[in-house]
Amino acid sequence: MVYSLAVRFLRDRAVAEELSQDVFLRCYRQLHLLESEAHVTAWLRRAICHRCIDEARKRKLRPKVDLDAMPELAARSGDSDVFLHGRLRRMVAALPEKARMMLLMRYQEDLDPLEIAAVLEMPVSSVKSSLHRALTALRGKFARVEVAK
Amino acid sequence: MQDDFEVQLRRALRPVEAPPDFAAKVLARARAQRVVAFPRWIAAVAAALVLAAGVGQAIHVERVRRAERARDQLILALRITKAKLDYTRQRLEKKNHDH
Numbered sequence: 001m002v003y004s005l006a007v008r009f010l011r012d013r014a015v016a017e018e019l020s021q022d023v024f025l026r027c028y029r030q031l032h033l034l035e036s037e038a039h040v041t042a043w044l045r046r047a048i049c050h051r052c053i054d055e056a057r058k059r060k061l062r063p064k065v066d067l068d069a070m071p072e073l074a075a076r077s078g079d080s081d082v083f084l085h086g087r088l089r090r091m092v093a094a095l096p097e098k099a100r101m102m103l104l105m106r107y108q109e110d111l112d113p114l115e116i117a118a119v120l121e122m123p124v125s126s127v128k129s130s131l132h133r134a135l136t137a138l139r140g141k142f143a144r145v146e147v148a149k
Numbered sequence: 150m151q152d153d154f155e156v157q158l159r160r161a162l163r164p165v166e167a168p169p170d171f172a173a174k175v176l177a178r179a180r181a182q183r184v185v186a187f188p189r190w191i192a193a194v195a196a197a198l199v200l201a202a203g204v205g206q207a208i209h210v211e212r213v214r215r216a217e218r219a220r221d222q223l224i225l226a227l228r229i230t231k232a233k234l235d236y237t238r239q240r241l242e243k244k245n246h247d248h
Contacts, residue, residue, distance in 0.1 A: 021175050084157060086161075135154075
């Protein structure tokens with residue numbers, strides 16, 4: 001979850017790994033404050049989300065290694081349309097930081113808007129409307145690309 | 150209810166596994182930080198020892214200063230005593246000479 005969110009969000013494996021390690025180390029240092037496995041999971045999720053958003057804003061990160069040009073792991077390479085998914089990932093990567101993180105939490109981590117709102121410390125209504133806007137924008141862009149093909 | 154677009158999006162954003170050596174790297178960093186933390190504790194003890202040594206040195210300097218002052222006072226007292234004895238001896242010699 002931690003590395004996966006970071007690598008999908010930042011699209012840079014090295015930076016994602018470094019940030020993920022930092023988050024795990026901080027978690028290790030604060031373990032005495034965490035009360036349960038669910039608490040640890042929530043803490044890790046919140047920490048990596050905020051670190052990723054901060055990092056993207058700070059460095060205005062652009063991918064050094066394009067994930068779409070790299071082969072996926074063998075166990076997960078059953079997709080019929082690698083190129084379609086690559087296009088979708090590039091479109092998601094072009095979204096503003098918070099919208100991008102919301103989509104990742106919604107479609108990668110399978111969180112509902114209430115859980116996303118808790119992680120990002122935002123009202124649920126804002127999360128719902130942002131998700132809706134981002135999805136609509138992606139659909140429109142995707143449809144235009146498909147028509148242009 | 151998800152439409153086809155959302156299904157494709159979910160597949161496109163499926164989780165990525167961490168590198169196989171990820172956990173080992175985190176553990177190595179945690180161990181390294183523990184090693185770094187130990188000298189900090191040592192440094193605190195060393196600082197306390199240096200402080201104690203400084204205080205000890207200051208006490209020693211003060212003792213030496215007191216001893217020197219006492220020695221100077223003793224020398225002065227001996228000089229006064231010697232002067233008085235010389236004077237007394239001179240008086241006695243003069244008295245004997247007069248008789």
